[in-house]
Amino acid sequence: MSRSNKLHSVAAIFDNPDKVIFAAEKVRDEGYKKFDVNTPYPIHGMDEAMGLGSSKIGFVTLFFGLFGGAFILLFMWWSLALSYPLFIGGKPFFSLPAFFPITFETAVLFACVSTFIALITVFFKLPFNNHPLHDTDYMKQVSVDKYGIYILLEDEKFDKDKIIELFNSLGASSTELIYQPKEEKYSMFQPKYLIFLVFLAVGTSASTYLMLNKLMYINPFNWMEFQEKLNPQESSLFFADRRSMRTPVNGTVARGFIPYPYKGIANPKEVLSNPTLPTTSFLKLGKKKYLTFCSPCHGNFGEGDSRLNGQFPNGPTFHSDKVRNFKDGMIYHIITNGQNSMSAYDRQISREERWAIVDYIRVLQRAKNAKNSDLEEIKKEPSTND
Amino acid sequence: MTNNDTGYIKRTLPKNVGKLGIILFLVGAITGSVGFFLDPARASYSYLNSYLFILSIAVGSLLLVAIEYAANATWSTPFRRMSEFLASSLPLLILLVIPLLLNIQNLFLWSHSEEVAKDHMLQAKSVYLNTPFFSVRVFVILLIWSLFYYLIVKNSRQQDETGDLLMTKKNNKLSIIFIPVFAITVTLQSIDWIMSLESRWFSTMFGVYLFAGITCSALAALTFISVMLKEKGYFHPKITKDHFYSLGTLMFVFICFWGYIAFSQYMLIWYGNLPEETFWFMQRWKGGWKIVSLFIIFGHFLVPFSVLLSHPSKTNFKKLKFISIWILAMHFIDLYWLIMPGMNGNGLNFSFSWMDISFLVATIGIIIYMFNRMFEKYNLIPVKDPKLQRGLDFHL
Numbered sequence A: 001m002s003r004s005n006k007l008h009s010v011a012a013i014f015d016n017p018d019k020v021i022f023a024a025e026k027v028r029d030e031g032y033k034k035f036d037v038n039t040p041y042p043i044h045g046m047d048e049a050m051g052l053g054s055s056k057i058g059f060v061t062l063f064f065g066l067f068g069g070a071f072i073l074l075f076m077w078w079s080l081a082l083s084y085p086l087f088i089g090g091k092p093f094f095s096l097p098a099f100f101p102i103t104f105e106t107a108v109l110f111a112c113v114s115t116f117i118a119l120i121t122v123f124f125k126l127p128f129n130n131h132p133l134h135d136t137d138y139m140k141q142v143s144v145d146k147y148g149i150y151i152l153l154e155d156e157k158f159d160k161d162k163i164i165e166l167f168n169s170l171g172a173s174s175t176e177l178i179y180q181p182k183e184e185k186y187s188m189f190q191p192k193y194l195i196f197l198v199f200l201a202v203g204t205s206a207s208t209y210l211m212l213n214k215l216m217y218i219n220p221f222n223w224m225e226f227q228e229k230l231n232p233q234e235s236s237l238f239f240a241d242r243r244s245m246r247t248p249v250n251g252t253v254a255r256g257f258i259p260y261p262y263k264g265i266a267n268p269k270e271v272l273s274n275p276t277l278p279t280t281s282f283l284k285l286g287k288k289k290y291l292t293f294c295s296p297c298h299g300n301f302g303e304g305d306s307r308l309n310g311q312f313p314n315g316p317t318f319h320s321d322k323v324r325n326f327k328d329g330m331i332y333h334i335i336t337n338g339q340n341s342m343s344a345y346d347r348q349i350s351r352e353e354r355w356a357i358v359d360y361i362r363v364l365q366r367a368k369n370a371k372n373s374d375l376e377e378i379k380k381e382p383s384t385n386d
Numbered sequence B: 001m002t003n004n005d006t007g008y009i010k011r012t013l014p015k016n017v018g019k020l021g022i023i024l025f026l027v028g029a030i031t032g033s034v035g036f037f038l039d040p041a042r043a044s045y046s047y048l049n050s051y052l053f054i055l056s057i058a059v060g061s062l063l064l065v066a067i068e069y070a071a072n073a074t075w076s077t078p079f080r081r082m083s084e085f086l087a088s089s090l091p092l093l094i095l096l097v098i099p100l101l102l103n104i105q106n107l108f109l110w111s112h113s114e115e116v117a118k119d120h121m122l123q124a125k126s127v128y129l130n131t132p133f134f135s136v137r138v139f140v141i142l143l144i145w146s147l148f149y150y151l152i153v154k155n156s157r158q159q160d161e162t163g164d165l166l167m168t169k170k171n172n173k174l175s176i177i178f179i180p181v182f183a184i185t186v187t188l189q190s191i192d193w194i195m196s197l198e199s200r201w202f203s204t205m206f207g208v209y210l211f212a213g214i215t216c217s218a219l220a221a222l223t224f225i226s227v228m229l230k231e232k233g234y235f236h237p238k239i240t241k242d243h244f245y246s247l248g249t250l251m252f253v254f255i256c257f258w259g260y261i262a263f264s265q266y267m268l269i270w271y272g273n274l275p276e277e278t279f280w281f282m283q284r285w286k287g288g289w290k291i292v293s294l295f296i297i298f299g300h301f302l303v304p305f306s307v308l309l310s311h312p313s314k315t316n317f318k319k320l321k322f323i324s325i326w327i328l329a330m331h332f333i334d335l336y337w338l339i340m341p342g343m344n345g346n347g348l349n350f351s352f353s354w355m356d357i358s359f360l361v362a363t364i365g366i367i368i369y370m371f372n373r374m375f376e377k378y379n380l381i382p383v384k385d386p387k388l389q390r391g392l393d394f395h396l
Helices: A017-031 A046-051 A055-084 A097-123 A139-143 A160-169 A190-216 A280-293 A321-325 A328-337 A351-368 A374-381 B015-038 B040-070 B077-089 B092-096 B098-102 B113-118 B120-126 B132-163 B163-198 B206-232 B240-274 B275-283 B287-309 B315-341 B353-377 B388-392
Strands: A002-016 A036-037 A147-152 A174-181
Touching: A002 A017, A002 A139, A002 A160, A017 A036, A017 A046, A017 A147, A017 A160, A036 A046, A036 A139, A055 A097, A097 A351, A097 B240, A139 A147, A139 A174, A160 A174, A280 A351, A328 A351, B015 B040, B015 B163, B015 B353, B040 B077, B040 B092, B040 B132, B040 B163, B040 B206, B040 B315, B040 B353, B077 B132, B077 B240, B077 B353, B077 B388, B092 B098, B092 B132, B113 B120, B132 B163, B163 B206, B163 B315, B206 B240, B206 B315, B240 B275, B240 B287, B240 B315, B287 B315
Parallel strands: none
Antiparallel strands: A002 A147, A002 A174, A036 A147
């Protein structure tokens, strides 16, 4: 490293740890602030001798430890209780005891890694790797078997000769002036460097590709890649007709599917009875589905005032005596099965939603045919806007 | 290797200390004996609670001494005598256990032959849990502990006169034997005295759990006494805050260890969710016990953890004194929480009795009295221990 003639610090070498502790105490007492000690191993009592307070790094650790713990707890809550709830051992989705170990581990991980990163970046100023002490006789000695102190130029009381005198009086075996290294600049865009980068990029990609796909491609097991099953539309030698897709046994019911007994019957003699309760939230669901699916033809209030302007036969009103006398199950039947020109809605609307629509139609009918006594009823109840 | 110039001057504690010990002991012992007449069942439980408290401090202190010898630690050498003093009630435990063995029928379901005849589980366990084997076990373990106490302390005291390095070496060997022996015996004691109170329950971690509590309480007792003596000027002037920092750190470590073990024991049982294990925790989550359980989570772990977390608080005498007394109290409450719900079989709600306190008072009296006696007779620091000077010079 070539040096400029700008001074960086004055350094002194001591032969044993007692001397360097004593020297550090004296340097501190003389009022120097910007100095540091280099020793081959940590020396007990040095913090106090140098007058260092307790390190601030603990706060970094504390903050990131707490942050990591809180983060992972929230993450587990979100992923295991909110976004993708899974039953594990019959425990509640958010079960704290099971999350504790992970919270603890993550808190420790965050604390350690952040402490390390903070140490090398904030405290050791990492990207800066050109410390003037590097490559000096002083550094060579203190990293083997000697103990050293140096006082920086920036110190308010800095005076080269006085410091050397002080060091000598403290029993230094040698002193050394340390100069700033000359600034050396390299251009980013030297052709050599760019070519090197290109080769590096191509080389790494090519070798990684070859390594992973050719040389190291070993399939430890293949029973997930090639499973013993037939995909739809595949042929099979097993059956005489060589089809892999078989017709299900009569009466097979698909998962989650409950067959509707009156499917395809135009005027069923009997219908289902309504299994639901008209709670507020259920009626709200019914209103939503009604406005989506039924209102274009039957009108927002079921009065048969279609918005389709004659492009399709208007749906009749629901306030006719006929519809008012329908059983709940009959309306359900019409939605499920369709009627003449009205098509079936069982594919678009789930069973529960169909019953909700039925309940909502009952509400519309009741509202159209309100009695005076209803007003009394409404007055009694606390008013709700919807 | 002799070292006489340690600057230690032997002094004695004020006369009142010994008297205080005797008075506390008498008050506790007399009220406690009355308790044995009025309600022998309750008194037995309260007695067991306090007995295990003094046992924790005594055998825990012996363990600290052994760890110091085994690890060749130097920073703690000036503190070793205090642990030796605190362990001095160990031989007394052989006498103190007699009332418990006389009341064995009041404590353990398995000691009733008619109950054992009814219960298949108890029959299966009766190979281990039967009165003769139990009593022999308890005496043998106490004798082993007292023997180690006697040997280690004898060597340590002899060194005060001769300064012989051989004593340190001997004690090093003794300690290395004692530590595994302690691990096994303390596990057996935890099973015998506490786990078998609810004879159907079992937890494989229970020995470690008690060990964690024992070590916490022994360290807390040591810290409290050394801080007191330091403040009053009895302790060596070269003992600095760095020494106390190390004590505080050790306490912090064992509080974390306790929390870790307590949680692990709970979590395994919670996860396994087997009725024969969970009932033990369920019972401690009912009625008044729920408050005690919550209090232990906060008081035995979170409070000491947060108080001892920061660097300066471990050198702050006020905080150290507060937290060591707090940890001792929490260990007592922890034992209470372990023992009392098993009273009269299961299902008894939380209840408090004056007897719980009177035996505790007697126990504290014994500890103070024994400490004072030892303090009068022997040096507070091992004056000729070859490690002493390095211990006094200890810096962070």
